[in-house]
Amino acid sequence: MKPAILALAIALAPFAANAGEITLNKPLQGATLPGTETDMAVYFTKSRDAGYRVHAAYIGKDAEGQPKRVEMELHDGDAVSFSLPGHKGESYCFSRNGDTLSVSNELVTAELPGKAS
Numbered sequence: 001m002k003p004a005i006l007a008l009a010i011a012l013a014p015f016a017a018n019a020g021e022i023t024l025n026k027p028l029q030g031a032t033l034p035g036t037e038t039d040m041a042v043y044f045t046k047s048r049d050a051g052y053r054v055h056a057a058y059i060g061k062d063a064e065g066q067p068k069r070v071e072m073e074l075h076d077g078d079a080v081s082f083s084l085p086g087h088k089g090e091s092y093c094f095s096r097n098g099d100t101l102s103v104s105n106e107l108v109t110a111e112l113p114g115k116a117s
Contacts, residue, residue, distance in 0.1 A: 021104040027052075035105045037061060037087040042103050051075045052096055056103075060087060074101065083108060 022031040022042065030043035040058040047053045052074050057067040072080065072094065079095035091108045094101070 020106060021102060024101045024103075025099050031103075033092075033103055033105055035061075035090050035092075036107060037090040038084060040092065040103070040105070042101075044101050047073060049075075052101055054094060054101065058084060 020033070020035075022033050024031060024042065024044060027045050028043055030041060032039060032041045038058045038060050040056050042054065042056045044052040044054045054070075054072050054074055056070040058070065059065075059067040068084075070084075074080075074094060074096040076096055076098060079093065081091055081093040083089075083091050089108055091106055093104045093106075096102075
């Protein structure tokens with residue numbers, strides 16, 4: 001494991017969240033969001049143009065390999081949702097509202113066309 005990723009994982013471990021959402025409102029404040037398929041550690045830094053540079057490292061619950069990284073820049077009012085490669089049963093949503101960055105995850109269930117619940 002790369003030293004920077006290992007340091008991030010160790011530093012964020014005490015901040016593990018019990019629910020499917022975390023909220024961050026200070027740069028370099030970190031938290032870990034446990035999921036059903038993956039666990040994700042998240043923090044942000046401020047960019048020059050008032051954006052938040054979001055840094056996340058995730059690892060699959062069944063993985064023995066290195067954590068993978070996701071980075072993005074969010075401005076006030078931005079939101080993005082996605083599934084991670086190889087983990088299509090779980091969706092993550094990152095959103096920024098003012099000084100607050102929220103990250104949530106939820107299970108994704110596939111529905112066959114023409115089969116309404």
